[in-house]
Amino acid sequence: MxxxxxxxxxxxxxxxxxxxxxxxxxxxxxxxxxxxxxxxxxxxxxxxxxxxxxxxxxxxxxxxxxxxxxxxxxxxxxxxxxxxxxxRGVVYQKTALFPWLTVMGNVEFGPRVRGLSKDERKKTADHYIDLVGLKGFEKSYPSQLSGGMRQRVGIARAYSNNPDLMxxxxxxxxxxxxxxxxxxxxxxxxxxxxxxxxxxxxxxxxxxxxxxxxxxxxxxxxxxxxxxxxxxxxxxxxxxxxxxxxxxxxxxxxxxxxx
Incomplete structure (x- = not known):
């Protein structure tokens, strides 16, 4: 390029x-x-x-x-x-999601660590959950999701940190x-x-x-x-x-x- x-x-x-x-x-x-x-x-x-x-x-x-x-x-x-x-966001074969957190909680985790406000965290998480096609599953836990859905959560979680490189x-x-x-x-x-x-x-x-x-x-x-x-x-x-x-x-x- x-x-x-x-x-x-x-x-x-x-x-x-x-x-x-x-x-x-x-x-x-x-x-x-x-x-x-x-x-x-x-x-x-x-x-x-x-x-x-x-x-x-x-x-x-x-x-x-x-x-x-x-x-x-x-x-x-x-x-x-x-x-x-x-x-630099990282997505592995094993997603290593936090089993005690919901989809929303997992995707919000990075923005929370970075100190974003509650409203900013939710807005960011909502955007990427919707982007990966998991709207409606925000309150689900990893154990309730299929393998493909868990990987979508992993991708959304990585994107929510706004990395330059995936x-x-x-x-x-x-x-x-x-x-x-x-x-x-x-x-x-x-x-x-x-x-x-x-x-x-x-x-x-x-x-x-x-x-x-x-x-x-x-x-x-x-x-x-x-x-x-x-x-x-x-x-x-x-x-x-x-x-x-x-x-x-x-x-x-x-x-x-x-x-």
Whole structure:
């Protein structure tokens, strides 16, 4: 994406990030990420795609400020990332909603911590609950909701903090196929309406192609960037579009096999 001046509007930079951990038996190091280097543009929907257990979640945690790279750095809007911040919203596969709070209580939680007034909290929560299609369920508890509905609450909760960047780690991975397709469509609708920069992790090629402006293909561990793909297809996308099928085959053939 380019601004009127013709320069890329970069909002986040992952600069030559590597991450290693001590091995479980203490015999050496486990190298997870190796020299991962890319930038993210404003309002871009970027997908990190690769085989299972290749370090995508570790990378997302570093981008969120929940983990620290062994070398390299992450720069978010000109500032080095060293800890979590409300400017970076995170949605995980397991939503980790507060079971003792209602839908309204969960979505209001972030604005309450940020010190918004009662009226401001309710206005913000009402907006995002309506946005994710849960109007009428404000008083429901997580145990009373389906998996897809709980994930909607998680997305609304993340958006209610008004983050500049949304980080999503396989948020639909535990859902059944039909619900997953529905949630992909809903996420695309929400992204089109409430523009945010999104970094989305998945190991599902159809999901990646359905959502992404750009796909970064990761290798097996020690994981690095194998190739980038610009996905120049209009939304909404069809799973049987010839270009969709062509890219699906090309990326699948280029992907490392899971270890």
């Amino acid at each position: 380019e601004s009127a001046a013709g320069t890329v509007n970069e909002v986040l930079r992952c600069g030559h990030v590597s991450r290693e951990f001590d091995s479980y038996d203490g015999s050496g190091k486990n190298h997870v990420l190796k020299d991962v280097d890319f930038s993210v543009r404003e309002n871009e929907f970027l997908v990190l795609f690769g085989p299972g257990q290749c370090g995508k979640t570790t990378l997302l945690n570093i981008l969120a400020g929940l983990d620290t790279p062994t070398s390299g750095e992450v720069i978010d809007h000109g500032k080095k990332v060293g800890k979590p911040a409300p400017e 980080l999503m780690d396989e948020p639909f991975g535990h859902l059944d196929a039909q619900t997953r397709y529905m949630m992909e469509e809903e996420l695309q609708r929400i992204w089109q309406k409430e523009k945010r920069t999104v970094i989305f992790v998945t190991n599902n090629i159809e999901e990646a192609l359905f959502l992404a402006d750009r796909i970064i293909l990761m290798t097996n561990c020690p994981s690095t960037i194998k190739k980038e793909y610009i996905i120049d297809m209009p939304h909404p996308r069809s799973y049987v579009d010839p270009e969709f099928l062509r890219l699906r085959q090309e990326i699948t053939e280029n992907m490392d096999k899971s270890l």
